[in-house]
Amino acid sequence: MSEAPKKRWYVVQAFSGFEGRVxxxxxxxxxLHNM
Incomplete structure (x- = not known):
């Protein structure tokens, strides 16, 4: 049985009004990176 890849958490700061674009x-x- 293969192990699931470890997940990583990231914090993303976005300015108000740009959330959709981010x-x-x-x-x-x-x-693109097959993540």
Whole structure:
């Protein structure tokens, strides 16, 4: 049985009004790097 990869927590600071743009950017980065 293989072990699940360890998860890591990150803190992201976003300015008011830019939350959607930050979320989109993070999703694209995650998809690009197969995370």
């Amino acid at each position: 979320a989109t950017s993070l999703r694209e980065h995650i998809k």
